[in-house]
Every structure is written in structure tokens, then in C-alpha cells.
Amino acid sequence: MELQTQVHALEEENKSLRAEIAAKSDYLSVMVHQLRTPLSATKWIFKMMMDGDLGTVSEEQKNIIKRGYESNEQMIRMLAEVSEANHSLEWRMQLHTEPIDIGPCIDNVISEFTGEAQSKKIILHFAHQPNLPLVLADKEKICIVMQNLVENAIKYNVPTGSVSITAEPFADKLVVSVSDTGMGIPLEEQPNVFGKFYRASNAKKTEKGTGLGLFVCKQIIEGHHGTIWFESSPNIGTTFFFSLPTTASLAK
Amino acid sequence: MQHKILIIEDDDFLRSLAVTKLEKESFVVSMAADGQAGLLSAQANLPDLIILDLMLPVMSGFDVLKSLKSQDATKNIKVIVFSNLGEETDIKTCMDLGANDYLVKANFTLDELVDKIKGLLGSATSSIPVPPMS
Numbered sequence: 001m002e003l004q005t006q007v008h009a010l011e012e013e014n015k016s017l018r019a020e021i022a023a024k025s026d027y028l029s030v031m032v033h034q035l036r037t038p039l040s041a042t043k044w045i046f047k048m049m050m051d052g053d054l055g056t057v058s059e060e061q062k063n064i065i066k067r068g069y070e071s072n073e074q075m076i077r078m079l080a081e082v083s084e085a086n087h088s089l090e091w092r093m094q095l096h097t098e099p100i101d102i103g104p105c106i107d108n109v110i111s112e113f114t115g116e117a118q119s120k121k122i123i124l125h126f127a128h129q130p131n132l133p134l135v136l137a138d139k140e141k142i143c144i145v146m147q148n149l150v151e152n153a154i155k156y157n158v159p160t161g162s163v164s165i166t167a168e169p170f171a172d173k174l175v176v177s178v179s180d181t182g183m184g185i186p187l188e189e190q191p192n193v194f195g196k197f198y199r200a201s202n203a204k205k206t207e208k209g210t211g212l213g214l215f216v217c218k219q220i221i222e223g224h225h226g227t228i229w230f231e232s233s234p235n236i237g238t239t240f241f242f243s244l245p246t247t248a249s250l251a252k
Numbered sequence: 253m254q255h256k257i258l259i260i261e262d263d264d265f266l267r268s269l270a271v272t273k274l275e276k277e278s279f280v281v282s283m284a285a286d287g288q289a290g291l292l293s294a295q296a297n298l299p300d301l302i303i304l305d306l307m308l309p310v311m312s313g314f315d316v317l318k319s320l321k322s323q324d325a326t327k328n329i330k331v332i333v334f335s336n337l338g339e340e341t342d343i344k345t346c347m348d349l350g351a352n353d354y355l356v357k358a359n360f361t362l363d364e365l366v367d368k369i370k371g372l373l374g375s376a377t378s379s380i381p382v383p384p385m386s
Contacts, residue, residue, distance in 0.1 A: 029339065033307070036336035037263060040357040044269050047361045053276075076358045083338070 021089070028086045032079050039079070042072045078210050084144075085196065085212040092223035095138040099247045102135060102142065102167055102174060103128050109146040110165070117154050123162040124154070132167055133246040135174050141220045142244075145228075148213040149178040149240050155207050156238075157182035172249030173226070177241045184234035193230070194218045202234070217242070255373050256280045258299040260290030260316065261334070262308050266357070270303070273362040279369075287311030291319055294326050300373055303365070304351075306335040306342065314345060321350045330372045334365065 046069035048054050050062055057065065106126050117124040153163040161181035168175055185193060189200045197211040221228040221242045232238035257279045261267040267283055274281045282297055284290035287308040294302060294316075302320070306313035313333065320326045333346045338356040346354050352372055355365065 033336050033338075036356070036358040037266070040336060041263075041265055041269070043358065044266075044362050047363070048269070048273075051363075053273075079358070080338075087339075 025086055025090065029083070032083045032086075035079055036076070039072060039076050043069065043076065046072060074208065081210040081212045085210075085216050088216040088219040091138075091141055092219045095141060095220075095223050097136045097138050097224070099134040100137050100139050100142075101132060102137070102176065102244075103132055105139060105143050106146055106165060106167060106176070109143060109150050112147070113150050113154060116151075117163065120154060120157065121160045122154055122157055124150070124165075125162065126165040126167075129167065133169050133174055133248055135224075135244040136247050136250055137224055137244055138220075142224075145217045145220050145242065146176075146178075148217050152213060152240075153178050153180035153182065153238075155209070156180065156203055161237075169246065170243070172246055173243040174246055175241055175243045177239050179237060179239040181237040184236055184238050185230070185232040186234055190230075190232065194228075254278060254280050255301065256282070256297065256299040257301050257303065257369065258282045258284065258290065258293055258297065259303040260284045260287065260293075260308065260313070261303070261305045262286060263305075270362060270365070273366065274369075277366050285309075287313060287316045291316050294320060294329065295323070298325065299329060301330040301332065301369060303332050303334045303369075306333060306337050306346075314349070317346060317349045317351060332365075332368060332372070 045054075046065055049057060049065050050069060107128065110124055110126050114124060150163065150165070157163065157180045163181075164177075164179045166177045183202050183206070185200050186202060192198045193200070194214050194217075195211075196215045198215075199209055199211040203209065218228055221244070224244055226242055226244040228240070228242040230238055230240045257274055259267060259270055259274070259281065261270065261283070262285050264285070267285065271281050271283055282293055282299065284293045288310040290302075290304070290308070291311065293299075304313045304316060308316070313335065317331060317333070320329060320331065327350075331351045333351045333354040334357055335342070335354075336357045343354045353368060355368065360368075
């Protein structure tokens with residue numbers, strides 16, 4: 001009787017917590033939408049000023065206005081990342097999975113980031129093996145994970161460095177790795193890396209970011225019953241790994 | 253051949269900036285500040301393209317889109333959804349309802365909006381009629 005009461009109480013608590021999470025998530029969606037309106041207005045005004053649509057602007061004035069425009073763009077980007085992180089918790093619970101070949105997804109992400117890699121003279125390479133086992137996955141969400149990992153690998157890398165991607169079967173899983181030759185993650189900070197809004201001290205010094213990318217990746221991979229982890233040596237580089245169960249293993 | 257654009261947007265300032273830009277590009281522009289007025293304007297003026305916000309008073313952009321697509325007179329008018337909502341579900345709903353494109357306002361400058369419009373309509377500023385895009 002006692003146990004039944006406890007179970008019931010826990011179920012009620014669970015329901016109420018889920019409702020609270022949903023309410024907070026909705027609130028955040030509304031906030032993101034509301035903030036985008038004044039940000040759009042500012043974006044368009046700065047652009048019109050830079051283009052001379054509102055009257056002649058000196059080169060010096062243009063440069064300052066450009067800073068305003070970029071600052072505004074950064075706010076817009078941050079909102080997009082916050083929105084993504086907000087939804088990543090829901091995504092974890094609502095993945096639309098199907099058997100997929102992860103190869104094309106990785107190829108697409110490579111094409112997407114080729115330009116950015118080239119501008120830093122970074123070599124971006126995927127050792128695409130044929131006949132990779134299929135994984136049961138939400139294609140769009142796995143692409144988001146790849147985008148985040150590749151973006152970080154380029155961002156925190158050194159010029160003329162490299163980013164190498166592999167995908168290999170290992171026991172009943174498919175393991176994907178993304179390696180870079182970049183700044184690495186300081187040892188004492190490594191336990192915190194997947195935390196919401198966490199940014200390592202060396203990362204903060206050189207690049208802008210919200211600290212949400214890896215948090216989102218973790219939600220997605222764990223929602224797939226996979227694992228995400230990394231190995232890193234400061235000033236040498238970092239490799240991120242994630243594993244996904246193969247469809248063959250799930251059929252057992 | 254000048255193209256007619258209808259912009260349905262409730263934020264006065266954003267609407268005025270967009271109208272200024274579109275008129276500079278030689279489009280003939282009409283506007284509405286709520287969904288119902290927008291729908292009536294579309295039915296009366298039969299524009300070539302509608303720029304449609306989603307969070308609108310009186311009638312939402314989703315309902316406007318539904319109505320436009322359910323009537324023979326208006327179902328072929330091109331629609332660009334232009335909104336600061338950006339959830340996957342919103343985008344999917346609009347594209348399933350027949351929108352030609354979905355742009356998040358904060359991610360596009362007005363020049364880029366004009367490029368998208370021209371892409372859907374073909375060149376709007378030439379005085380020689382442009383053959384329809386296949």
C-alpha cells in the first residue's frame with residue numbers, strides 16, 4: 001500500500017514537472033520570437049544605412065555602422081542557438097528515426113563547411129568507407145550533431161591545420177569521430193564540456209560562441225541511445241566521438 | 253511589366269521599411285495590417301505575390317494561407333511567408349499548405365527578400381514581358 005502511494009506521488013510529480021518544462025519551453029519560444037522583431041528592424045536599418053539608402057554615408061561612418069550590424073547579427077545568431085538548445089530537450093523525446101546510411105549526411109556537412117575551412121586553410125577530410133551499417137536515426141538531428149562538431153573542429157583549429165572525420169563499425173555500433181589539430185580542451189575543464197552554456201577558457205579567448213552546441217549534441221545522441229565522448233590534448237587537438245546503435249543490432 | 257505585391261504585416265515600422273524597399277524596386281505595392289484585411293485585399297487586387305507574416309491580428313497568417321489556397325481566384329498567387337516564427341512545425345505547416353518559400357525575417361536583409369521575390373516572379377523591372385519560367 002505504502003509503495004503504491006509512493007509510486008502514485010512520483011507519477012504526479014513527474015506529470016507536473018513535464019508540464020513545467022513544456023511551459024518554460026513555450027515561454028522561451030515566445031521570447032525568441034518577440035526579440036526577433038526589434039532585431040529585424042535594426043538589421044534592416046543598419047543595412048539600409050550601409051547601402052546609402054538613407055543618405056550618403058562617409059567611409060568612416062560606414063565602418064562604425066557595420067560594427068553595429070555585426071553586433072546585431074550576433075544577437076540574432078545567439079537567439080537561434082538558444083532556440084535550438086530549447087528544443088533539443090524536446091527533440092530528445094520526439095526523434096523521428098528511420099534506418100539511414102550516415103555517409104551522405106557527413107558528405108553534405110563537409111560540402112557545407114568547405115568554404116569556411118578553406119578560408120582558414122584547413123584541410124577537411126572524410127574517410128568515407130563503402131557499405132557502412134545502417135543506423136536507426138533522425139537524419140536531420142544527426143546532421144545537426146555533425147554540423148556542430150565540424151564547426152567546432154574548424155573554429156578552434158589553427159590555420160593550415162586539419163579536420164578528419166571517420167565512421168566505422170565497432171561491435172554492434174557505428175562510431176563516428178571528428179578530429180582536429182586545434183587548441184584542445186584544458187584538462188581541468190574537460191568534465192564540464194557538455195554543460196549548458198559552458199565554454200572552455202581558451203575557447204573564450206579566441207572565438208565567440210554560446211556554449212550550447214555540445215549540450216545540444218549530447219541531448220540528440222543520448223536520445224538515440226548512443227554515447228558521445230572526446231579525447232583532447234591542449235595545443236595538439238581534440239577528437240569527438242559518438243556512437244549509434246546499428247539497425248542490425250536493434251533487430252536482435 | 254510591373255508586378256503587384258501585397259504585404260501583410262502588422263508591425264507598422266517593419267511594414268513601412270519593406271514597402272519603401274519594394275517601391276524602390278518598382279513593384280506596385282499594396283499592404284494590410286491584419287490577416288482579414290490582407291485576405292480581402294488579395295481577393296480584390298489579385299497580386300502576383302504576397303509577403304505573408306504569420307502572427308497577425310484578426311486572422312492568423314496560417315488561416316490566410318489556407319483561405320488563399322482554397323479559392324480558385326487566389327490559389328495560384330505566389331506566397332512568401334515572412335515571419336519571425338521559425339519552428340520546424342511552422343515551416344512544415346506553411347510549406348504543406350502551399351507556400352512557395354518561408355523566410356525568417358531576422359535572417360534576411362530586404363535586398364535578399366527582393367532577390368527571393370525576383371526569383372519567384374522573374375525580373376520585375378524590365379519593360380519587356382518576360383516569358384514564364386518553366
